[in-house]
Amino acid sequence: MAAAMKSDFPEVLQAGRRAMDRWLQDFAYQTSLDWWIFLAAAVFAVGVALCTVSFQAVKAARANPARTLKSE
Structure with a gap:
């Protein structure tokens, strides 16, 4: 991707x-x-995406699987 x-x-x-x-x-x-405006927008968008994915990955890794299965 x-x-x-x-x-x-x-x-x-x-x-x-x-x-x-x-x-x-x-x-x-x-x-x-200017070209740097588009580059800054792209860097910002990729940064937000990486932060979001990283936060969700850490949140899922720290979750207690037993509690998660119990609440489902």
Whole structure:
């Protein structure tokens, strides 16, 4: 899955940039879209995903299996 994300990232980056450029053209005040904005968004999204998965993994590892089966 990580390999697929690595190979698709440049394509998604270009599509996002084109979509944002088209959307921002309609505004009276223009701003530039630098490459680091998209990189920062991607790093933030991956960081949130890793933190979420790590938290759930630690939570599941620390849980008492007997208590979990008893409550089901």
